[in-house]
Amino acid sequence: MILEQTEFSGRWQAALVSVLQVLMVAIFAVGLWLGNGGVAVNAGVGFLVTLLPAFLERNYRFTMSTGLVLWITGAMFLHALGTLPLPGLDLQTLYGSTWxxxxxxxxxxxxxxxxxxxxxxxxxxxxxxxxxxxxxxxxxxxxxxxxxxxxxxxxxxxxxxxxxxxxxxxxxxxxxxxxxxxxxxxxxxxxxxxxxxxxxxxxxxxxxxxxxxxxxxxxxxxx
Structure with a gap:
């Protein structure tokens, strides 16, 4: 039962990592569309950082737990999201509007x-x-x-x-x-x-x- 819960948790975490990566690509695209270099660069760099665990595993056989990868991806996503002007905030960013x-x-x-x-x-x-x-x-x-x-x-x-x-x-x-x-x-x-x-x-x-x-x-x- 514990093993099944662990496997389910790992699959859920891996799926969440993929969702956050897709959202960061979307933020990068919005930054390009708006001509906002800050949004595009922060989202692009953050997305590349989230690819490091897969790169290390593929090229150097250095594996990280799914939870640790989610930790890295979550931090990069929240930073990228914070730079994006949002309609609900009168086109302010979360960094500028949320203390x-x-x-x-x-x-x-x-x-x-x-x-x-x-x-x-x-x-x-x-x-x-x-x-x-x-x-x-x-x-x-x-x-x-x-x-x-x-x-x-x-x-x-x-x-x-x-x-x-x-x-x-x-x-x-x-x-x-x-x-x-x-x-x-x-x-x-x-x-x-x-x-x-x-x-x-x-x-x-x-x-x-x-x-x-x-x-x-x-x-x-x-x-």
């Missing part, structure tokens, strides 16, 4: 960044005895890593907006001021905190597969 949308997507995106950092570090910890990451260190490492990445991202948003203004073009990424930046960094930290607390449950499989690949490459070098 919590930007914070939600920042928390999701930072959780993905923290998830990647966690999986790689845990895999290295398993791969070699020369590296040892105690749980407390790993917890702090994830928070610091996410905060540092968040600062770099905010700087990127600022300079992209600045260049767009100088060129007289619409910005692909939008800055809403210093207060918004501080809130973004706070929600980035929240995303990292959630991964630090619950990453063991959902990212163990990825870490184990990475560790196996590190071990295989080490054996090949030794031979």
């Amino acid at each position: 919590w949308w930007d914070h939600m997507t920042h928390a999701l995106s930072s959780s993905l960044v923290a998830g990647v950092a966690y999986a790689v570090v845990r895999a290295l910890d398993q791969h070699t005895d020369a590296i040892n990451f105690p749980p407390r260190f790993l917890f702090g490492y994830l928070l610091v890593f996410v905060m540092a990445f968040g600062v770099l991202w905010e700087l990127l948003e600022f300079y992209i907006s600045l260049v767009a203004q100088l060129l007289g073009n619409a910005s692909i990424l939008t800055q809403y001021g210093l207060d918004d930046t501080l809130l973004d960094l706070s929600y980035n930290t929240l995303g990292g905190l959630l991964v630090a607390l619950f990453g063991v449950v959902h990212l163990t499989g990825v870490s184990d597969e990475l560790a196996t690949r590190f071990d295989r490459r080490q054996r090949e070098r030794d031979d």
Whole structure:
């Protein structure tokens, strides 16, 4: 019974991933039709990111759980949707009209960044005895890593907006001021905190597969 529920859940999650990918292609097409580069670029890049798990599995036999793929796809879709002007909002975007949308997507995106950092570090910890990451260190490492990445991202948003203004073009990424930046960094930290607390449950499989690949490459070098 548990196996049947797991298989059904996996099929449902895979179907939802496909639906979200189709919707992102549709958002990309709408962006092109509107002549809105920000919508088209964000949707296009987000869609390409959702193809990475399939690319890694096909070319490198690196598999991810369906739930993890849904996590990635959901974060990319919500970001792309947030850039789209919607008729029900008087052609405003969810980023511009809904105060919590930007914070939600920042928390999701930072959780993905923290998830990647966690999986790689845990895999290295398993791969070699020369590296040892105690749980407390790993917890702090994830928070610091996410905060540092968040600062770099905010700087990127600022300079992209600045260049767009100088060129007289619409910005692909939008800055809403210093207060918004501080809130973004706070929600980035929240995303990292959630991964630090619950990453063991959902990212163990990825870490184990990475560790196996590190071990295989080490054996090949030794031979």
